[in-house]
Amino acid sequence: MALLKRELYRQVNGPEITHTDCCFLVFDTDSKKLYVEREIAHLEANIGGTIDYQTATMDIADYLTQGGQTAGHRELWRLLRTLFD
Structure with missing residues (x-):
C-alpha cells in the first residue's frame, strides 16, 4: 500500500518537544x-518519558466543517483552489 502524504499543518508546543499536532492530506494509491490524517503525540518527560500517540483519519468534508479555521484548514482550501483554477 503506497500512501502519498502532504503536510497541511504542524504545531509543536513546549520548550522541549512535549506536544505535537500534525495534519496531512493523504492519498492511498491502492484504494x-x-x-x-491527524497525528497527535504527547511526551510526559517527568513520568519516565512516556509517549501518548494517537492517529485519526477523516473525510475531507468532515475536516473542513470542524470548528475553527486552523492553518491546516487554510492550506487545504488553498490546495483545493489550485486544483480548480
Whole structure:
C-alpha cells in the first residue's frame, strides 16, 4: 500500500518537544481514497518519558466543517483552489 502524504499543518508546543499536532492530506494509491490524517503525540518527560500517540483519519468534508479555521484548514482550501483554477 503506497500512501502519498502532504503536510497541511504542524504545531509543536513546549520548550522541549512535549506536544505535537500534525495534519496531512493523504492519498492511498491502492484504494484510491483521499482523506485527512491527524497525528497527535504527547511526551510526559517527568513520568519516565512516556509517549501518548494517537492517529485519526477523516473525510475531507468532515475536516473542513470542524470548528475553527486552523492553518491546516487554510492550506487545504488553498490546495483545493489550485486544483480548480
